[in-house]
Amino acid sequence: MQYFVQLLISGLAIGAIYGLIAMGFAVIYKSTGLVNFAQGEMTMIVAYIAWTVSTTVSGNIFVVSLAAILAAVVLGLVIERVVMRPMLGEPVFATVMVTIGLAVILRSSINFIWDAYPHGLDVGVGRGIVRVGGIGVRTGQIAVITTLLLLLAAIWAFFRYSKTGVAMRAVAADDRTALLMGISATKVHALAWAASSVIAGIGGVFFALSYDLSPAMFQLGLKAFPATILGGLDAVIGSGVGGLLIGLTENLAGGYISSGMKEVAGFAMIIVVLMIRPFGLFGERDIERV
C-alpha cells in the first residue's frame, strides 16, 4: 500500500506540472484557435528568469514569484504583439510554423543568455521533505498540487463569472460575432498569451524547484501537449486534469510494469481515449451546420 501511495503522490506532483503547462496550451487554443508549439520553451524561459532573479536580486520567494509572474506577462505580451499579431488572418499552417520557429529561437537563447549547465532554483522553501508513515514528499510537490487545484477553481470562476472570461469564450466561439458585439479580439488574444505564459511559467518554476533547470527543460512541453489533447484542446480545466491523469498513469505504469513503460503509458492512454472521445475528455464536440 505504501508503495502505491508513494507512486500516487509522485505521479500527482509531476502530473500537476504537466497540467499547468497543458492549461497554457489550452488557454491560447481556446482564445485564438492556435496550437502554440513554443509553450515548453516559454515555460523554460520563465523558470530561467526566476532563477536569475533568485541569484542576482533576492532569493525571497515572494520577490522571485512576483518577478516570475511579471516576466511571464511581458514575455506573453511581447510574443503576441511582435510575432503573433502580424500573423492574424494568415493560414493556420503558417502561424503554427511561426510558433515552431519561435520555439527554436527561445530554446537556443538559453545558451546565449545563460549556459548549458544545470542549475538549482533555491528560494529557501520547496526542497524540504515531509515524511508520513514511511512516505516521503517534498514540500514543493505538495505546493504544486495545491497550486494546480486552486488555479483550476480560479479559472473555472473566471470563465464562468468574469466579463473578460465571457469575452474570451465569445471570441473563441465566433470572433466575428464577438467583434460585432464590441469585443476586441486583439485584446483577448494578448490577454490569452499573457495568461498562458503565466500559468505555464508557474509550472516551470515548480519544476525547477523540485528538479533543476537545464536547457532540456523545454521537453516538458512535449509531455504537457498530450495532457492537453487528453483533456481537450479547448478545455482549460480539462487540460489541467489531463496533466494529472498523464502523471498518474506514467508513474503507475513505471512502478508496476517497467521503467520503459513509463513514457509509453500516457500516450497509450491518449490513443484509447481519443478513439472513444476524439475531442478529448472535456473538449467540446465540434458541430458544423451543413
Add this chain to the structure above:
Amino acid sequence: MRNHLATVSLLAAALLSGSAQAADPGVTDTEILIGDVEPLTGPPALLGVAASIGHKIAIAEANNAGGINGRKIKYVLEDDGYVTARTIQGVKKVIEVDKVFAMLGISGSGQSIAVMPVLEKSGIPTVIDVAPVKLLWEPARKNVFVVGQSYEEGIIHLVNYLADKNPGKTWGLITQDDDYGITVRDGFDSVVKAKKLKVVYSGNYKKGQQDFSSDMLQLKESKADVFLAGGIIAENIAMMKELEKLNVKPVTGIFWPGRIEPVLKLMGPAGDGIYAVDYVEPFAGEAGKAFLEKAKPLVTEAEFKGINRYTMTGYAAAKVLLAAIERCGKAVTWACTISELEKTKNVETGVMAPISFGPGVRFSNQKLQIMQADAATLSFKPVQ
C-alpha cells in the same frame, strides 16, 4: 629539345607543388588553421563548449610562446547542435571551405562515428577527444587518433572496484535507451558475469526522461545495496534527489560524462560519497588546481566558468596534435603530422596520464582512476 624538356620539367614541378598545396591546406608562412565541430547550443553544449575551451587554452598557450615554429595557430569552431547531419555538414565546411590543416573534437560519440567516412576520405590529421568509443579506433584509420578511454572499460573498472569493495552485496542498474546506455549495460553485464554479482534491479529509461520517482521507488523496493546510475547529468541528479526523498542511500557509482562539479551542488547532501570513474585528473587534486591556474589568464571569465572535465580532454588532445605539428619543423604536411602523431610517446599534458600512440595504434588507452564525491567541498577526490 633541351628547352622543351626544361619547360615540361618546370610545368610538372609546378603542377606537383600545386597538388601538394591542395592536399595540405591550412598552412601559410604565418599561421596554421585547426578546425573543430562541437555542440555549442542545446543541453550537450555542456561538453562541446568545455572541450572547445580546452582546445583554446592549448592553442593560446602555444601562441603565447611564439606559435608553432613561428606560425600562429588559428582555431575555426562550428556548432552542430548535437545533430549528426549538422556535424557532417560542419566538418565538410571546415575542411572544404575554411580549408583547415587538422581537426580536433568532434562532438558526441554518434556524431564522431557518422563523420568518420568524411575524415577518412579527406585524409586530414584528426585527434578526437570528446567521446571515445571503440568504433572510432577499431578498425584503425590512418589519419584519426583518439585520446581517452573506452566507455566500456570505464564501466568495467568502476563496477570491479565497487564489487571488490562491497562483496556479496546486491546490485541495481539503470541505463538510458540508446547507444550510450547499451555500452554502460554491456560493461556492467561483463563484470556481473565474471564476478557472479546478484542484480536485483535493472531499469531502462527513455532518453529525455526527467522524473525518476517510480524508477527509484522500484530500486528501493529491490533493496539493492550498490547502485550504478547510468544517467548522464540531469538524470543522475534527479535519481539521487529521489533516493534522498525515499530515505535510502545505496553505494552509488556514476560514469564520467556526468562527473562535473556543478552536479554535486545540485545533488546536495544526496551526492555525498558517490563514486565516479575517469581518466582525467579531478580539479580538487594538485594537477587539477595547476591546470586551472594555467587556464585563468588564457580564457575569458565566462569561459573560465565553463571549464569542466571535457576542457581537460580537449586540452590534452590539442597538446598532442600541436606537439606533432611542431616536430615536423617548418615543412608542415599532413603526412608528416600523421607520422609524428603515430610516434607520440609518453607526452605529458598534466591533466591525465602520459599519452602514447604507435604504429597502427590510434587509441591512447588512458589509465583510469576512481574518485569519490565530497559534498562539503563540492569536489571529486581520488580514492585509488
